[in-house]
Amino acid sequence: MTLLDVSIVNVALPSIRDELHLSPAELQWVLSGYALTFGLLLVPAGRFGDARGRRNAFIVGLILFTLASAAAGLAPSALWLVVARLVQGAAAGIVNPQVSGLIQQMFEPKERGRPFGLLGATIGVSTAVGPLLGGVLIATIGPADGWRWIFFLNIPIGIVAVWLGRKWIPVGEQKRQESLDPAGVGLLGLGVVLVLLPLVQEREWPGSGKWLVAAAGVLVLVLFVLWERWYGRSRTALVDLGLFRVRSYSLGALIGLLYFAGFTTIFFIYTLYLQSGLGYSALEAGLAVTPFAVGSAVASAVGGRFVQRFGRHMVVGGLIAVVAGLVATDFALELVPGSGGGWAAALPLLVAGAGSGFVISPNQTLTLAEVPVARAGSAGAVLQTGQRIGTAVGIAAVGALFFSRLASSQGDWGPAFRGALWLTISFVVVALIAALADVFTARRQPSDALAER
Template sequence: MTLLDISIVNVALPSLERALRADPSDLQWVLSGYALSFGLVLVPAGRFGDVRGRRNAFVFGIALFTLTSALAGLAQSPGWLVAARLLQGAAAGVVNPQVTGLIQQLFAAPERGRPFGWLGATIGISTAIGPLLGGLLIAAGGPDHGWRWVFFVNVPVGIVAVLLGWRLLPGRVTPRGARRRFDPVGVLLLGVGVTLVLLPLVQREQWPGATKWLLLPVGLAILTGFVAWERRYARHGPPLFDVRLFRHRSYALGSTIALLYFGGFTATFFIFTLYLQNGRGYSALVAGAAITPFALGSAVASAVGGRLVNRYGRPLVAVGLVGVVTGLGLAALAIELAPKAPVPWVTALPLLLAGIGSGLVIAPNQTLTLTEVPVPQAGSGAGMLQTGQRIGSAAGIAVVGAVFFSALADGADAWSRAFERSLLTSAAIIALALVAATVDIVANHRRGRPRERGRPVGR
């Protein structure tokens, strides 16, 4: 539900623009505000769950997400909707690290592949199916009020999730004598650093000129200060995030793969939706249906990948990355060879292949990345991993979007050419993740460990 709201709102923008008389800046903040506040709270929320109980944080986050979804659906002005989306994104950021932390808490390392597989299927489906579900809801609710149902649909699901979460999830397991200091300076440094890195990326279209990119080095400098502070703070108590986790090659390399993969993966749906609706004139419903092969392939392969990851390790992730790169390349080739053919049909098989590859990347990589993270740090470790994914997504959309829009000025058949170039750019970003996975495989082989396996630690 929380990841779905990243992509589902895209197809609702035209109708809410008319209904609320929103200007382009308002629309940009409806999208980017959610992503910004989502990424901002992941690590603090993960640490909060580690200390105060993951069930408490999960139920609070879902309740807040449900309430803010209702507020967004009831919006009477652009400012109201933007404020609701900011709170909604923050609530989503509270929920997500608890899910991963609970898997770490409830399962020994060799047993985590299957639940992470189902989580990967959820991530793949929710990211890819958003445009289709959004199109269906808008078609059912009508052009004037259909956009409201994009938010209202979360309310009944959220109520059920709150009740079941409180009833079924285990309560706090932190020893009562444990230290509970929360590192406010670390929270401030991380929050400011992530904000300055994400702002120019999510506001790239609305802030003209190159001045905005000066925020990036400032943000990176503050994040460097955050790392130094966390190292110092760890001498006196539990830090917000233990930077020593990056000494584990599985965590450092897996985080790098996730950042690069989400940089190419998320951008694909952004440009595909633009191409189908604005370039080829397809409806929101058809545009959403065109992505269904990817979602189906990802769902099935994620469940299978969760079962296989302990047997094959990082090579399984590499195979998945090859599948995604190949699928995106074939989709670009299909548009080149059959420019007048129906796009959903000629891209169906390539997207299915890319979806299968994606399913073998997200869940297995997450399982391997978190293998050596101790359970007391599971929430903050997962939060940092997901923060990297959000930064990768924002950066990927900025880079691929720039390629897409620059190619639109090339004249005849510009939409198809822009789509092909941006698809190949996404594939190139994902190929960088493949390079990182290959480096790990070669290093393991030289050390006499043919494949990295899950193993119980930190319980």
């Protein structure tokens, strides 16, 4: 639900703009506001779950997300919708770190591959199927009200999820009332906002001055690291910086950041190209990206079963498949011009999706393999924060290239899309280099790392 709302809104933006008369800046905030508060709450919420209990944090986040979804669907104005999206993103930031923390808590190391595989399948499907589901709702209900049901859809899911969470998720051990490091929370929150804000507003803030905001964010994050080192000497810090001395965690977090910079931008530029460049409807554009979702779902489930055997080699193979599939997508669109291009790219996208399934969940399993259970929530949240930052960086960079090429080619969508696609591929290639570095510098077999507590 929380990851579906990252991508499902893309195909509904024209309907939302026409119905609520949104300006370009307000339309941007419907998308970027969600990503901003999502990334902001991940680490503090993960730390809270570690210290006070993950079950209750998960349920509270679900309730808040469901209520915010209802508010978004009822929005009578642009301001109402933007605020509801901000609350939605914050609630998503509360929910997500509890998931990886609960998997660490409830499963022994050798058992975590399968639940992380299901989590990876959920991530892949929910991100990729969003445009299809949004297109179906708008085509079925109509553009005037179809976008509202994109948000209303979360209400019954949220109610059932809260009930099942209370019924199935164990309360866990009694938590100590240890400090939540409020100064660290403030520094990290300010740093993340300053870094993400110019990225998510890249097209709305002209000029280069906005990057001074990002530079200030980097300085604040440096202060955060210094504070955490000092604070962690006597108390439990917000982020255990010692985790980054563990090769599997540090390189895995880097792979996740780089891969999400490429992975999520695929749907951003491809759905735009299909609808505006090739004249596809919202439903047709959603169908065209479905092969990626199918490949990702199947491969994630399979990858979870075999990650203990193949370790980071599986991630390397998956990244190679993603690169090959995206390169083949470019060739397919070049060989079959016009409206048939989207269907010609179905098989290459299936290959890329299968590769993605062998990347996301296996990488998360391997990255968190040596993390102590007591720090599982915050460690998973740091990993996801890196993914959110990677997503913002990728969309900003790829979007800037995409729209600049579109302007210079006088509205020719083909060259603009292909240039942006190759930048997307370059992010995945850099992630592949990081994964190969992990394989070549490994000091022990991946299965041994997974077997350790």
